[in-house]
Amino acid sequence: MILPSHLSVRNGRLRIGEHDTVDLADRFGTPLYVTDEERIQDNFRRLSGALTARYPKVRVLYAAKANGNLAVFRTLASMGAGADVFSAGEVALALAAGMPPASLLFNGSSKTPADLALAVEKGIRVSVDSPDELRQLDAAAGEAGKTVDIAFRVNPAIDVPTHPKIATGLATSKFGIPAGQILHAYREALSLEHTNPIGIHCHIGSQILAVEPFAHEVRVLIDVARDLIDIGVEPSFIDIGGGLGIPYRRETERAPTPEDYAEAVVPVFLRGIRELGIEPELWVEPGRWLVADSTVLLTRVNSVKTAHKTFANVDAGFNLLVRPTMYDAYHEVVAANKADAPAAREYSVTGPICETGDILAKDRLLPELAAGDIIAVLDAGAYGFAMSSQYNSRPRCAEVLLAGKKAALMRRAETIDDLTAPMVRPSWQA
Numbered sequence: 001m002i003l004p005s006h007l008s009v010r011n012g013r014l015r016i017g018e019h020d021t022v023d024l025a026d027r028f029g030t031p032l033y034v035t036d037e038e039r040i041q042d043n044f045r046r047l048s049g050a051l052t053a054r055y056p057k058v059r060v061l062y063a064a065k066a067n068g069n070l071a072v073f074r075t076l077a078s079m080g081a082g083a084d085v086f087s088a089g090e091v092a093l094a095l096a097a098g099m100p101p102a103s104l105l106f107n108g109s110s111k112t113p114a115d116l117a118l119a120v121e122k123g124i125r126v127s128v129d130s131p132d133e134l135r136q137l138d139a140a141a142g143e144a145g146k147t148v149d150i151a152f153r154v155n156p157a158i159d160v161p162t163h164p165k166i167a168t169g170l171a172t173s174k175f176g177i178p179a180g181q182i183l184h185a186y187r188e189a190l191s192l193e194h195t196n197p198i199g200i201h202c203h204i205g206s207q208i209l210a211v212e213p214f215a216h217e218v219r220v221l222i223d224v225a226r227d228l229i230d231i232g233v234e235p236s237f238i239d240i241g242g243g244l245g246i247p248y249r250r251e252t253e254r255a256p257t258p259e260d261y262a263e264a265v266v267p268v269f270l271r272g273i274r275e276l277g278i279e280p281e282l283w284v285e286p287g288r289w290l291v292a293d294s295t296v297l298l299t300r301v302n303s304v305k306t307a308h309k310t311f312a313n314v315d316a317g318f319n320l321l322v323r324p325t326m327y328d329a330y331h332e333v334v335a336a337n338k339a340d341a342p343a344a345r346e347y348s349v350t351g352p353i354c355e356t357g358d359i360l361a362k363d364r365l366l367p368e369l370a371a372g373d374i375i376a377v378l379d380a381g382a383y384g385f386a387m388s389s390q391y392n393s394r395p396r397c398a399e400v401l402l403a404g405k406k407a408a409l410m411r412r413a414e415t416i417d418d419l420t421a422p423m424v425r426p427s428w429q430a
């Protein structure tokens, strides 16, 4: 078993940071998300450091959708991160965490009039996804008597090696404006009074384990910048989005390091901008890379059954971690209270949801398991709790944040009352 440096085994038990995961499960109950704040800080320093060492004008915007806990936003805000936000909720979280409006970029291919008005009101830059949206934004800014700085989201038509549901830069993707139409969009923005085109934005997808697609993306964006200069727009930022993957299969998977990533991206960027005689900021929007490995999901075995195969039935399912079901994603699982016991047999770790697809981990060699054991699902910090639901009317679980020897709730578990609280009785029902 290969563990990241903030996880370890002592006395047969899995530890995260300075904490015994079994003690945490006993103290806070299961299921339980546990996040190591220092790991997020380390990740931020590594990624941001690798980029700024090669080009000082780098800005890191945390992709807010990866993990929406306000405590995580605060951690990243205090490191100097801005945020890539997709909704009024993400704007509210970023601002509540102390991120200045100017450090945010409001993204998305389907913004409501209220979203656009919010960006105008708060002075948040907008990544505009279509000419239609541009006109609406210009009108909203005009009504407020303001001007909004914008980028356009470029569709670079790049095929990336990842799960099709998270490849966002394909020519056929719903995101962005095709390269053939992009200049026209900038020209229109120039002709409008209340939108000020100052940036170029792109994001090619998620969980990408090769660096070449990012270098390709930068070349496409430099070409866009060249065309922009021709029409009199000098871009002040080029935002290459996020997408750097992590090695969920540590035994077999090789993932680029931040240094590999920076070395693939920054020299291409520097050559391009020097040739053009411009010095825009380089923006990046990592989500997964900053938070995924900071977090384990602790879940307790309810029962063990040997049928066609052997199932460990646990108390967390795709209601709390949908990635295995939705993306066929692999997450390492560890028997947290038997972490150095020998592997005994293959188990499928299955959740409590009334669906056949509710499998957290398929056919894994694990020690002999019994009811009451604790399974830790690793690398659960990105698109984990953030994509959770109350399906099967299960209240969501708690989240705990660790800092050194300290452990505290950053979200209480929901109760049955939380399920019913927003429900309203139609007047004709007795």
Ligand SMILES: *Cc1c(COP(=O)(O)O)cnc(C)c1O
Pocket (backbone or CB within 6 Å): 063, 065, 066, 084, 107, 202, 203, 205, 206, 207, 241, 242, 243, 244, 285, 286, 287, 288, 289, 382
């Ligand atoms: C999801 C998303 C990101 C972050 O992707 P990761 O793979 O988590 O790094 C960044 N930018 C945009 C526009 C996104 O939609």
